[in-house]
Amino acid sequence: MFAEPGKETKYAHGHDGTVLKSHLWRTVENSAAFFVPYITPAMKILDVGCGPGNITTGLAALVPEGSVTGMDIVEDVLAQAREYASSKGQTNLAFVFGSVFKLDFEDNTFDAVYAHQVLQHLHDPTAALKEMRRVVKPGGIVAVRDMTHFLHYPETHELDRFRQIFWKISDDLGATPGAGSMLQKFAREAGFGVGNITVTASPWCFTAYGDLKWWCEMWADRVLSSDFEKDALATGLTTEAELIQISTAFTDFAENQDGWYTVLNGELVGRK
Numbered sequence: 001m002f003a004e005p006g007k008e009t010k011y012a013h014g015h016d017g018t019v020l021k022s023h024l025w026r027t028v029e030n031s032a033a034f035f036v037p038y039i040t041p042a043m044k045i046l047d048v049g050c051g052p053g054n055i056t057t058g059l060a061a062l063v064p065e066g067s068v069t070g071m072d073i074v075e076d077v078l079a080q081a082r083e084y085a086s087s088k089g090q091t092n093l094a095f096v097f098g099s100v101f102k103l104d105f106e107d108n109t110f111d112a113v114y115a116h117q118v119l120q121h122l123h124d125p126t127a128a129l130k131e132m133r134r135v136v137k138p139g140g141i142v143a144v145r146d147m148t149h150f151l152h153y154p155e156t157h158e159l160d161r162f163r164q165i166f167w168k169i170s171d172d173l174g175a176t177p178g179a180g181s182m183l184q185k186f187a188r189e190a191g192f193g194v195g196n197i198t199v200t201a202s203p204w205c206f207t208a209y210g211d212l213k214w215w216c217e218m219w220a221d222r223v224l225s226s227d228f229e230k231d232a233l234a235t236g237l238t239t240e241a242e243l244i245q246i247s248t249a250f251t252d253f254a255e256n257q258d259g260w261y262t263v264l265n266g267e268l269v270g271r272k
Contacts (some may be wrong), residue, residue: 020035024052024054026054026055027055028059028070029058033202034202034267034269035112035114035239035269036062037253038112040111041062043063043066043111044063044068045063045066045069045111045113045114046068046069046103046109046135047069047070047115048113048115048118049118049121049129050078050081051072051078052084053078053082053084053125053188056068056093057088059093059114060085060090063092065093065209066092069095071097071098071100071103072095073098078095081095082095100128100132101124101127101131102131103131107135108136109190110135110136111137111141113133115134115142115143115144116146117146117147118179118181119183120146121175123175123176125186126190129142129190129270130190133190133192133272137272140271140272141269142192142268142269142270143268145265145266146179146180146183146265146266147178147180147264148165148178148180148181148264148265148266149263150261150262150263151261153258153260153272156157156253158246158250159246159249162246162250168235168237169231169232169235170230170267173231179264179266180266180267181267182266192270196270196271197269200266201264202265203262203263203264203265204262208257208258208260212256212261213254213255216251216253216259216261220247220251220254223247224243224244224247
């Protein structure tokens, strides 16, 4: 997703339609609720790793007297973000290309920096947080949210294998799977004082009476048609036949009346 000067960190899942289906589901309400209490109408916010811009556009609506800048390292996705913002009539925002390891902004530029599901895809989350902290004004905040783990009931062998493969892909790419559980450590290493760190957690919870069918059908497609498939096979941990079994298991799980699938996310607010 992001590039450190001289070194690439590959985004494990790519940006095909099955991946963007997941990203476009995210909103301020379901992905940034922990950040909202800190937002004031005149804030200047940077959204790092903004993807297709739906969260970015939602944040812009909360700062009518301020502005939001969305940043990503994939130009095609930035084009989609601009189109999405335009469709919503939101004008107090801009989208720029850039790396989280070398933000192209002066020190003390923003009131807040937000990053959603970014650190887990990086080989050096601490360095990224240091750079986010650099561009925040004194007294401003860095707010990040990252996945810690997948949980599901009833247990199935295939979905357990999916979880193992997911982690292995990230390990092999030199990323940081489960980064959401390490946010306090990263923040301390990035220079946030202990008294200026607030760590919380919240889930995405998909149930048979909620969004379980959407979540499972999305992953049933994604394990076979996104970069996940190619990267999973490259690990040597799985086969095409097993990925088909995992895809089928997701499809079956979507119909389970007792089905419950949760993504637990860690959340950090660090004040400079």
